[in-house]
Amino acid sequence: MLPRTLASDLSSYVDAPPTRVRLSGWIHRRRRLSGLAFVVIRDRSGTAQVVVKDPAVLAQVDALTEETTVDVVGMTSSNPQAPGGVEIIDPALSALTAAAATSPIELWRPNHQAGLKTMLDHAPVTWRHPRQQATWQLAAASMHGFRRTLESQSFTEIQTPKLVESATESGSNVFGVDYFGQRAYLAQSPQFYKQMGVGIFERVFEVGPVFRAEPHDTVRHLAEYVSLDVEMGFIADHRDVAATLRDVLAGMVESIHERTSSAVELLGVDVPTVPAELPVIHFREALEIAGAPSDEPDLAPAHERALGAWAREQHGSDFLLVEGYPLAKRAFYTHPQPDDPRWSNSFDLLFRGLELVTGGQRLHRYDDYVAALTQRGEALAPYESYLQTFRHGMPPHGGFAIGLERWTARLVAAENIREVTLFPRDLHRLAP
RNA sequence: GGCCCCGUAGCGCAGCUGGUUAGCGCGUCGCCCUGUCACGGCGAAGGCCGCGGGUUCGAGUCCCGUCGGGGUCGCCA
Numbered sequence: 001m002l003p004r005t006l007a008s009d010l011s012s013y014v015d016a017p018p019t020r021v022r023l024s025g026w027i028h029r030r031r032r033l034s035g036l037a038f039v040v041i042r043d044r045s046g047t048a049q050v051v052v053k054d055p056a057v058l059a060q061v062d063a064l065t066e067e068t069t070v071d072v073v074g075m076t077s078s079n080p081q082a083p084g085g086v087e088i089i090d091p092a093l094s095a096l097t098a099a100a101a102t103s104p105i106e107l108w109r110p111n112h113q114a115g116l117k118t119m120l121d122h123a124p125v126t127w128r129h130p131r132q133q134a135t136w137q138l139a140a141a142s143m144h145g146f147r148r149t150l151e152s153q154s155f156t157e158i159q160t161p162k163l164v165e166s167a168t169e170s171g172s173n174v175f176g177v178d179y180f181g182q183r184a185y186l187a188q189s190p191q192f193y194k195q196m197g198v199g200i201f202e203r204v205f206e207v208g209p210v211f212r213a214e215p216h217d218t219v220r221h222l223a224e225y226v227s228l229d230v231e232m233g234f235i236a237d238h239r240d241v242a243a244t245l246r247d248v249l250a251g252m253v254e255s256i257h258e259r260t261s262s263a264v265e266l267l268g269v270d271v272p273t274v275p276a277e278l279p280v281i282h283f284r285e286a287l288e289i290a291g292a293p294s295d296e297p298d299l300a301p302a303h304e305r306a307l308g309a310w311a312r313e314q315h316g317s318d319f320l321l322v323e324g325y326p327l328a329k330r331a332f333y334t335h336p337q338p339d340d341p342r343w344s345n346s347f348d349l350l351f352r353g354l355e356l357v358t359g360g361q362r363l364h365r366y367d368d369y370v371a372a373l374t375q376r377g378e379a380l381a382p383y384e385s386y387l388q389t390f391r392h393g394m395p396p397h398g399g400f401a402i403g404l405e406r407w408t409a410r411l412v413a414a415e416n417i418r419e420v421t422l423f424p425r426d427l428h429r430l431a432p
Numbered sequence: 433g434g435c436c437c438c439g440u441a442g443c444g445c446a447g448c449u450g451g452u453u454a455g456c457g458c459g460u461c462g463c464c465c466u467g468u469c470a471c472g473g474c475g476a477a478g479g480c481c482g483c484g485g486g487u488u489c490g491a492g493u494c495c496c497g498u499c500g501g502g503g504u505c506g507c508c509a
Contacts, residue, residue, distance in 0.1 A: 031467095035466045051468090079467090102459080103442090106459060109458090109470055113444050113458080114443060117501055218505090221509085355509065
């Protein structure tokens, strides 16, 4: 069998003599005229045009619907009228399945018109739209840039359990599951395990799912999302963590430029520039800038949007690091701000006015953990295996977590995070 | 979960203060058109107007309930 040629490789035949090639892909669109038909074939690399004139093959084209998978063997032909300058002529066509059922949406249109519900209900098909594919290519490239940056700084990639014994962090609700007759939970964060990982490897990261049972039905919440987690030891304070965060973001952006220029172009993505140093403000200043009362414990979405605009104007930055969140509002393992324990050595990173990252310095002394848990009225027993980490020597450490889908959503200016999530899980959706 | 808006053909929508047979564009199907590229032309099929109840001589339209969807707020990545 002739080896496969990808649609995107066809242009290399512009100056070559006619060559026999084989394309495999989906029938993206048929354009039938009286004595000939144009068949656009879509594969993972893009689309290619096939010109059919033979009556027997024309009859096949009439019978094969859009989205049917086919093998096409034909001759390359340079033709200025062909998209990309090269097309396939005089083809033999063989369908790999029966004619495909009509697609719920018109995949061949440059801009599909379907609403969110239609897109999600038919995700196995609607993700085939080139613009949809492109959004996930951005996500994939971002994950690659994340991994590559951390590996170059000698971080070890780990995988931590998603079935856990206790509902660890306070705040968000967890999903309970039956675990061989015992109550277990879906991990809402790899937090404890990545700290244990620091005790083992010094520097770890993880790309994986986390689960939040919070009944929040908003454009930026999912019940399951991909968390890009980092944790590192032997830091001075949270600013060291923030510096790594900056490098990681720069690596993600670099990877997007390297690997997905066509997706960037197709979607008209405004790829951000990561400043050499992320602009930093203290939580107190953030409240002032946002015009919020000085005793607000957190930033509301409207405040975040105001701060995003401010960072754009004052620093020309799409990113803004807000540090020093009130200690009482952060998780128990958060390290206080040394000169004023009302505040903490933690931060959020806003990307274009949306909370994208939470991170900071953690406690690293066993006694501090006992004190922090006791002060919050928590029993120590459920944290036994976690606390073991700190009885056996831990470096000052910290880390952060990036919400992948939030990143992608901001990147493509999606109005709803579900637009950039392959198979979103939310309050009302468990399928597909 | 609170509040606001919306459910009409495969998709996107119109349907006015209630009135006879519910429309439009795209898609689908049929016929026509040798160079299209969101091809074009002519024609046809396709609707429990989300579901249940109520008001009325009469409901896609008004009211109540319910299910589903969107936005927003709380909270979060």
